[in-house]
Amino acid sequence: MIVILAIDALEYTLVEKYQCENLKQKYYGKTDISEFSEPRTMVLWSSFMTGENKEKEILKLGDKEMWNARFDIKETFFYNFQSPKIIDLPGFSYDKKIHEEERELLKAYFSTDSTEEKNKIRNDYNAHAFSHHREIKNQFLDAMKGDHDFLLGYFSIADVIGHLNFGNSLMMKMIYKDLDEIAKEIKQNHIVLSDHGMKAIGQFGDHSEYGFWSTSFKDLNNPKITDFSKIIVGMM
Amino acid sequence: MDEGYLKFVIVGHVDHGKSTLIGRLLYDTGSIPIEKVEEIKNICDSLGKQMEFGYVMDHLEEEREQGITIETTQTFFKTNKRNYVIIDAPGHVEFLKNMITGASQAEAAILIIDAEEGVREQTKRHAYILSMLGISQVIVVINKMDLISFDREKFESIKSDLLNFLKEIGITPSYIIPISAKEGDFVASKSANLPWYSGPTVLEALDSFIPKERSVKKPLRFAVQDVYNFDKRIVAGRVESGLLKKDQSITILPSGEKTKVKSIEEFLKTTEEAEPGKSTGLTTLDKLFVDRGNIIVDSDDMSYNVTTRFRASIFWMDKLPYKLGTPILLRCATQEVMCRVETILKLMDSSTLEVLVSDSGVIRNREAADVMIATDKEIVVDDFLDIPETGRFVLGKEVTVAGGIVKGGKI
Numbered sequence: 001m002i003v004i005l006a007i008d009a010l011e012y013t014l015v016e017k018y019q020c021e022n023l024k025q026k027y028y029g030k031t032d033i034s035e036f037s038e039p040r041t042m043v044l045w046s047s048f049m050t051g052e053n054k055e056k057e058i059l060k061l062g063d064k065e066m067w068n069a070r071f072d073i074k075e076t077f078f079y080n081f082q083s084p085k086i087i088d089l090p091g092f093s094y095d096k097k098i099h100e101e102e103r104e105l106l107k108a109y110f111s112t113d114s115t116e117e118k119n120k121i122r123n124d125y126n127a128h129a130f131s132h133h134r135e136i137k138n139q140f141l142d143a144m145k146g147d148h149d150f151l152l153g154y155f156s157i158a159d160v161i162g163h164l165n166f167g168n169s170l171m172m173k174m175i176y177k178d179l180d181e182i183a184k185e186i187k188q189n190h191i192v193l194s195d196h197g198m199k200a201i202g203q204f205g206d207h208s209e210y211g212f213w214s215t216s217f218k219d220l221n222n223p224k225i226t227d228f229s230k231i232i233v234g235m236m
Numbered sequence: 237m238d239e240g241y242l243k244f245v246i247v248g249h250v251d252h253g254k255s256t257l258i259g260r261l262l263y264d265t266g267s268i269p270i271e272k273v274e275e276i277k278n279i280c281d282s283l284g285k286q287m288e289f290g291y292v293m294d295h296l297e298e299e300r301e302q303g304i305t306i307e308t309t310q311t312f313f314k315t316n317k318r319n320y321v322i323i324d325a326p327g328h329v330e331f332l333k334n335m336i337t338g339a340s341q342a343e344a345a346i347l348i349i350d351a352e353e354g355v356r357e358q359t360k361r362h363a364y365i366l367s368m369l370g371i372s373q374v375i376v377v378i379n380k381m382d383l384i385s386f387d388r389e390k391f392e393s394i395k396s397d398l399l400n401f402l403k404e405i406g407i408t409p410s411y412i413i414p415i416s417a418k419e420g421d422f423v424a425s426k427s428a429n430l431p432w433y434s435g436p437t438v439l440e441a442l443d444s445f446i447p448k449e450r451s452v453k454k455p456l457r458f459a460v461q462d463v464y465n466f467d468k469r470i471v472a473g474r475v476e477s478g479l480l481k482k483d484q485s486i487t488i489l490p491s492g493e494k495t496k497v498k499s500i501e502e503f504l505k506t507t508e509e510a511e512p513g514k515s516t517g518l519t520t521l522d523k524l525f526v527d528r529g530n531i532i533v534d535s536d537d538m539s540y541n542v543t544t545r546f547r548a549s550i551f552w553m554d555k556l557p558y559k560l561g562t563p564i565l566l567r568c569a570t571q572e573v574m575c576r577v578e579t580i581l582k583l584m585d586s587s588t589l590e591v592l593v594s595d596s597g598v599i600r601n602r603e604a605a606d607v608m609i610a611t612d613k614e615i616v617v618d619d620f621l622d623i624p625e626t627g628r629f630v631l632g633k634e635v636t637v638a639g640g641i642v643k644g645g646k647i
Binding site for chain 1: 275276279280282283284285288291294295
């Protein structure tokens with residue numbers, strides 16, 4: 001089984017700062033996403049799974065509709081596998097309702113001026129994200145025991161929590177350490193990959209202009225996100 | 237209740253639960269805000285985990301980063317008996333460096349060992365450093381007992397392994413305590429999980445230790461910084477240890493000339509005495525030759541050493557290695573003399589504690605060495621364990637290239 005730990009907004013500098021040795025593996029670095037006009041989640045994961053720059057195609061759908069994009073397995077490198085399992089990946093198998101709820105709460109947070117209301121929304125938003133994270137973590141750890149030849153688990157917690165809580169370094173560290181523990185559970189040959197990282201905008205977090213990668217078998221230098229389909233198929 | 241404070245360090249393998257123990261000590265003694273504990277607990281709950289006390293340290297780190305806590309390397313808590321200062325030791329090299337250069341002084345130590353993993357190389361290295369620095373009040377804690385179902389046999393086996401090693405390096409631990417820092421067993425309170433253990437908890441063990449004699453009770457060492465001639469001649473300097481008193485009979489070293497303290501002069505006032513750490517001025521009854529770098533001691537005290545050769549442990553921290561016999565500036569309190577490392581008695585890699593071949597006559601970056609130092613002029617030094625202030629020194633002119641501690645004074 002080849003395993004991909006796909007983590008939204010996993011920030012290179014924080015992986016270093018919090019000494020997440022399992023996320024780092026033997027070789028790790030930044031991905032080059034400079035070919036994209038902005039580090040957008042849906043654009044980057046779509047380009048990852050198809051091996052092609054899908055920015056134009058996704059942006060054409062508009063800010064709201066892009067979240068409904070869903071690629072057929074035949075358009076992705078997952079098609080090379082007999083029994084792939086892809087958990088919650090944007091543009092392929094993600095739970096649209098859950099992520100829509102998160103985006104709604106985020107919108108509500110920035111729409112209100114009331115501090116009290118903001119605190120309440122933040123708590124709901126965080127609780128929602130953590131609950132989803134626990135669910136995905138269970139699914140991922142269970143799937144590793146299955147007989148799939150390919151497994152991808154997409155974890156959005158660092159991105160979702162980061163947007164509203166990036167200034168809370170205790171919370172961010174605890175999340176990174178949890179992701180590191182998940183990486184520790186992977187005994188198979190695997191790649192850790194993020195679409196982009198995150199930088200601080202005051203207490204909040206915004207996407208940074210590079211992603212993170214790590215492997216135990218090869219130094220990939222400064223790969224593009226579209227390079228990974230070939231790299232992963234080459235691992236078969 | 238108050239017996240002052242005791243400074244201690246927690247050492248051991250990086251994964252054996254040091255920060256969890258610190259977090260637990262702070263939590264059980266009510267030394268961190270309850271809201272912070274709640275916040276950590278809530279995030280742990282949200283991640284589907286048990287409370288992790290190790291994150292208490294991160295909260296402190298965060299405060300330090302934001303400048304809320306001024307002190308950058310020390311953490312505080314108190315028991316009914318006294319206050320405690322935990323000295324942060326991020327790694328053993330830093331610990332050794334801090335101890336030698338005087339940045340921190342531990343009076344006691346807790347050596348932590350994971351009950352599942354037992355004694356590791358790093359455990360041994362850290363124990364060796366405690367021995368080198370003469371820290372004799374040592375508690376060994378065998379942590380994570382919960383992971384081995386509080387098994388007595390396993391505990392006894394680790395204890396026996398460790399005692400064999402500690403004996404070799406001359407450490408006799410005061411206590412060996414089975415604990416679970418995560419669950420709290422035998423940290424602040426006893427626990428029914430360990431019915432076979434009848435010794436003290438970690439806090440009880442710490443409370444039984446004796447703080448090092450404060451330097452106020454030690455012999456006087458007044459380091460002369462300068463001499464000013466106003467309407468009267470004022471000898472300015474710093475009380476490094478002991479008490480400086482009006483009318484005290486004093487000896488100026490290294491000359492050995494004797495006189496009396498006529499007055500202790502402070503800005504716009506005179507005073508009767510000056511405590512350790514105090515920079516002050518004094519006038520003498522007789523007009524003697526006094527200069528920067530002299531050390532003033534009490535005339536009744538004969539504990540000082542005026543010497544041109546002494547034994548020391550030095551820690552080299554410069555990329556450029558030292559070659560035996562090269563003249564180098566030594567600074568100890570306000571004394572500055574040229575010196576040479578005459579002999580390397582023992583040379584050791586501070587990371588591995590591997591004893592290196594000292595025949596090459598070279599001391600490299602991060603190597604620790606037992607050496608004989610010869611100075612060009614007489615110098616006043618004390619054994620580091622007796623008076624650290626005049627028992628430690630640095631080498632190098634503009635850049636400090638090494639730190640050292642005096643071992644055994646006069647030869």
